[in-house]
Amino acid sequence: MSRRVEAVVAHLEAAIAQGRYASGTRLPAERVLGVALGVSRATVRDALAALVSRGLLQRRQGDGTYVNDQADRQMAEVWADMAERHPALQGDLIEFREMLESRAAALAATRHDARDRERLLATLAAVDAAYDGEDRAAQIRSDVAFHRAIAEATHNPLFAYLMTSLLRLLHEHVQLSLAGLAPHSDTARQLRLQHRALAEAILARDPERARRCAGSHIDFVGVRLNAMPRPARERQPGGDGHRD
Known part of the structure; x- marks a missing residue:
């Protein structure tokens, strides 16, 4: 070829x-x-x-x-079967998403260009608008678009591919969704603040802050929204076991 x-x-x-x-x-x-x-x-x-x-x-x-579209149907069957055989799959997916998005955020902070900045600000505005209402589909679309914009700002196509696949899986196959929230609830407010903090860290070209913001956001999604216990983490040599 x-x-x-x-x-x-x-x-x-x-x-x-x-x-x-x-x-x-x-x-x-x-x-x-x-x-x-x-x-x-x-x-x-x-x-x-x-x-x-x-x-x-x-x-x-x-x-x-x-x-x-046959590939999508086959993939849905694979994930449904995996979810049935592995009861902790949702928590495992959140853990993987934390790793993926933390790294993507850090890379986006150092690699984004003017076009990425424009896209990130536009998707952030769409998130705010969606969470001002109660349209579940709009909330899902805006959330996926925001995180995909971050992945694309890494300028590594594998991040965009994996992020899109993972978010589609979470929203469609495992039904792990952050949408359907009351627009003025504390949870909706927290999500909007987290998205904004993440975008600001990336646009400030601060990879460490972007990594922390992404990790904290995924923790919130996994624990608060889905009532999942976080997997136990091994203490890193020389570390205190805390992320922030």
Whole structure:
């Protein structure tokens, strides 16, 4: 596989992971994609073929290339089975999310650019607006978009891919949601303050403060909102066992 084909494959994988091409969506024509990405139609065709072979896309004769929703159904079955076999899965997922988001926040603080700053401020404003109301779907969308904006600001596509997959899992498959809150409740107020503190730390280019804010936010989500006991942590050599 040539480097250009690999680059198109990576671009499309990230676009699908980030929701720009949702399950069941038809992709633009090969010629259109080629012009948009600055590559030949043949390069696009080879990239699409690679993604079809991986099961991410499907070709429909005479109708184009679509994002395969079969993968989503299979993944839902996998997570449902895992949740049944592992009663502590929700707590394990929160623990993993803490590790992932703390690192992502620290990287975003050092790597974000002007476009990331604009996106982060826009998603933060959307979070505030959503938690001013009682629309559960809007709360979920805004929360996912905010955390995805942080992941994208790392400029490491794996963070965006993992973050999107994990948040989708938490909200859709394990039903671990921070939404559906009364707009003026203490919990909603705390969430808005935590999101704002996290964004401010990232935009101030303070990676250590960003890491702490992200960790504290995930602790709040896991313990307060979902009434989960935190997994016991081993004391680090030379440390006092406290995060903040």
